[in-house]
Amino acid sequence: MKHTFKALADEERRRILEMLKQGRMSAGEISSSFAMSQATVSHHLSILKEADLVRTERQGKYIIYELNTTVMDDVMAWMMDLKGDSDHA
Numbered sequence: 028m029k030h031t032f033k034a035l036a037d038e039e040r041r042r043i044l045e046m047l048k049q050g051r052m053s054a055g056e057i058s059s060s061f062a063m064s065q066a067t068v069s070h071h072l073s074i075l076k077e078a079d080l081v082r083t084e085r086q087g088k089y090i091i092y093e094l095n096t097t098v099m100d101d102v103m104a105w106m107m108d109l110k111g112d113s114d115h116a
Contacts (some may be wrong), residue, residue, distance in 0.1 A: 028101075028102065031102055032080065034075050039063070039071055041062075043071060043075060043081075044081075046096065050093075051084075051091050051093040052091070052093075053089045054089070054090055055089070057092065064082045075089055075092075079095055080095055080099070082094075083095060084088045
């Protein structure tokens, strides 16, 4: 979960996740929405992938990214557990 929180701490990575809520996108499509180099966007995507927040699929010469919502479900469940524990203190 440490990787997940590190990935979510960055505003640009959160913007990428917001974009992927709309559906699957290639790295080029994602990077065209940012005023940063493709290498920087690729770095952000690597961190999101390492945190298991996105999944990838190769389609020809393109890598397609999509949200992995199961990780977010796990994070939300963990946060709700914390909230529940504080209610009983």
